[in-house]
Amino acid sequence: MIKKVKKDDTVVLIDESYRKIIIDVKSPTDKFKGVGVFNPSDLIGRKYGEQIKIGNKQFWILTPSVQDKLQALKRQAQIILPRDSAHIIMNCSIESGFCVLEAGIGSGSLTIALANAVAPEGKVISYDTRSDFIDHAMKNLKMANLEKYVKTKVKDITKGIDEKELDAIILDIPNPWGAVSYSFKALRVGGYLCTYSPLISQVENTIKEIKKYNFIEVKTLENIQREMIVSEFGTRPSFDMLGHTGYLTFARKVL
Amino acid sequence: MIKKVKKDDTVVLIDESYRKIIIDVKSPTDKFKGVGVFNPSDLIGRKYGEQIKIGNKQFWILTPSVQDKLQALKRQAQIILPRDSAHIIMNCSIESGFCVLEAGIGSGSLTIALANAVAPEGKVISYDTRSDFIDHAMKNLKMANLEKYVKTKVKDITKGIDEKELDAIILDIPNPWGAVSYSFKALRVGGYLCTYSPLISQVENTIKEIKKYNFIEVKTLENIQREMIVSEFGTRPSFDMLGHTGYLTFARKVL
Amino acid sequence: MIKKVKKDDTVVLIDESYRKIIIDVKSPTDKFKGVGVFNPSDLIGRKYGEQIKIGNKQFWILTPSVQDKLQALKRQAQIILPRDSAHIIMNCSIESGFCVLEAGIGSGSLTIALANAVAPEGKVISYDTRSDFIDHAMKNLKMANLEKYVKTKVKDITKGIDEKELDAIILDIPNPWGAVSYSFKALRVGGYLCTYSPLISQVENTIKEIKKYNFIEVKTLENIQREMIVSEFGTRPSFDMLGHTGYLTFARKVL
């Protein structure tokens, strides 16, 4: 079954270094960073999965996966990497239909992963104190075609949470301990709180605050990922490795 | 909003060491490993989130999350841990509504994670050569209330794949290279193949086979997780750490 | 050149699980934990490197290496592992002829490694507040035939250091920050201070104190070691892994 690009499609172009650009076929622009000048409507009728030439580069055309959406995202602030988003979604038991809250929105990286996980019936609410971050992140969510699952608020989560009965709350802010009391109230029974913090002292302050409330299953994890290079010469771990992203702390509300 | 246990509910009981037992309230049995003898219908009317005494132990009552389902699972074979399942779901871009295939089923650990990720409209197809493994795993899926999303086959995946246009295929078998050609055919364009292998030589043989087909974005990852112990005495990494689970290899089909 | 065991030798017996017992051939006892009852003078005339039977077990006879001495050591307290001792010796640039101070002595594990590194002309001075620890450790040093390089003192290093112009000082005590000022005075110019601490807060308190003095090249390292299992079935990292030992902090005195 060969699918072809149609006029209302959004596609991802992947070059031979696996850099990705997500393109709305009916977009009026003809300049795309990393691709060059071309008319996106020229893609109509091309086969999904085939490699095409634009300018002097080859690109595969595919329907965007959530990995593509995360990798094509335009960064403004430091992002939560997909590997950490994966642990957040698993450890918070987030699933289709859930209503989850995050703060702040950053560049929308975690937001995309969460929106993808709660779709098609769920909702992500995202607080950030800076409206420019929200605007930038929502552009990424639009590119990812996930904006309909996200509701944003220019709001400081350490001043309060409006929502109730949330399935999960994820805090990626410098002082997550300031939002623990509000998070406890806003979570449903059995719901999960998660904080993402690069520094040990942030973890310690957060856990000290968490212990004042009826949270169980409190734990802090560090996740390290290393690529293995498999070539004709043999196999070895990659020399390039990110030594640290952030500590993930999880806790679960009971009565 | 206080919810109470009703007669058709399935609940998880969590003891103070965070061991978990999932119980169907209308179950006719009154003996539960790790709990003791009690009548599950006694739970009716108790508040979700409260702690109750059964025998001489305290248990919290909650609605089972996917984490609870994975932790309450009864093991028969070596399982894929939730942390690896999280990476598989993220790197294969699995989402609600997808149709994914796994082989073998093992104890159903990855199956639970996948079923939870594709629900409510998606499907997991699971091959295993041993019907006793399938029977055991399906008991775990019933406990997890996810059996309706899973279809099983007593079948050797290295002999062929019946399905077409699959969104993802995950191989946890000793010789995944034997199923690469069938996987290429059975995947949709843009779909992901993943193999989970503890040994380097398995990875090498698999990648050698993968390179014969039009797969892109081929990569092998090792994921290591360490808990941080945060106590009144101070913070340190846990001394207990699992040095290795399996290497995860990913590849994506193009034309 | 075949060497044979002589009456004044000290040998190591290594069983087939690589457990090690160091034995003085002229020892009057005939009971050895892990070996059983036998007369050590029976070893005289046996070839070094050969495997002999004692009771129902096979043992290789070798001249004890420093690894043997470290592995045969009888533990009383938590020990500094050889891998960490290796980093301490390298990062403190300890060499033959140096005079180094450690506190506390523990079971004498680091003491053995240091004595071996400074021999034959150097000296290790070891403080501990508990004379029973010193007695136990010195038994291990006697077994290792390294006691002549070690001088002990029942003394709290956070109350002062008697020595001057030390090449290195290694602190394995709960409150190393309490000995930083004395260490600065007792080190020669260019000499190294090292602290071994399991907890982050210990590292932070120590570095805060170190920064009050003219120390340069201040750094904190975490060293993780994993064994690779290479067998006929293939190669993989070991599942068994120690997640943490201690953080090593280093600093170097200038004027």
Place this chain on the structure above:
Amino acid sequence: MIKKVKKDDTVVLIDESYRKIIIDVKSPTDKFKGVGVFNPSDLIGRKYGEQIKIGNKQFWILTPSVQDKLQALKRQAQIILPRDSAHIIMNCSIESGFCVLEAGIGSGSLTIALANAVAPEGKVISYDTRSDFIDHAMKNLKMANLEKYVKTKVKDITKGIDEKELDAIILDIPNPWGAVSYSFKALRVGGYLCTYSPLISQVENTIKEIKKYNFIEVKTLENIQREMIVSEFGTRPSFDMLGHTGYLTFARKVL
């Protein structure tokens, strides 16, 4: 006790980024890479440990430690890092007075560490097939004032070993398995063989060969080091981390 620089001294100059240059005070040159133009005899009479200004940079003057010698080394080929040298010395039980063989010499990094460990009575023999590598490495050893402990040979170690009764042999060559049989013969009973290899297949081939001889305590280790960043903002692991250096395989000769 204040020591001052004398006319026959060799000193290390350390700048404020901890870059190091080792300088022979009576050297006739006046140009030093990383320092600029100055007359090294101007250092005479300056206090060890003080900071001096040369050009527009500040430098501490110290007597070179082995760490300084290793860090000041001029690289030509990929080097064995000090952290791996530390494990090699510890796991091969190398001590003052020993006679050890290495191949190849590379830039002389391991050679410096070994020479420092066997001094003042021991010896390092170093084989390399390329005389230009030997020449470059010996310049580093001269700078380190350790050349008197090292004897070099332009020789392929996979063609044979001239020496006998060696305490340890360390192989850092692409095909260490080719030198295992010669190494077995050249080692004393109880002596250690070590190989350093980045690739898994190198480890596998080496161990297959090692198993043909009477070696015991065969093991392969991977060592990972991460720096902890401790600042006024808090503590976290460094983002910069080297994912891999080489696997270290150890084995010990018996009869």
